Amino acid sequence: MAPKPTSDWPAPWHVCETLGKGVALRFRGACRDGVTVECKDCGQTLVYRKPRPGKVIHGQTVGPRDHF
Numbered sequence: 331m332a333p334k335p336t337s338d339w340p341a342p343w344h345v346c347e348t349l350g351k352g353v354a355l356r357f358r359g360a361c362r363d364g365v366t367v368e369c370k371d372c373g374q375t376l377v378y379r380k381p382r383p384g385k386v387i388h389g390q391t392v393g394p395r396d397h398f
Contacts, residue, residue, distance in 0.1 A: 362380075
């Protein structure tokens with residue numbers, strides 16, 4: 331089964347089929363794009379994907395800050 335993408339850092343919420351309830355999983359080390367974590371009970375793998383803005387909000391550019 332392919333890893334399920336998540337952007338919840340540092341603890342993704344996962345509904346475990348084995349336990350029948352939601353559990354928090356912890357990433358180890360630095361949370362970079364592509365890091366995986368596995369549920370110890372059901373074995374489902376989740377992969378971290380860095381959130382990206384969907385669109386420009388109120389004419390603001392996405393990038394380094396150029397004002398204070």
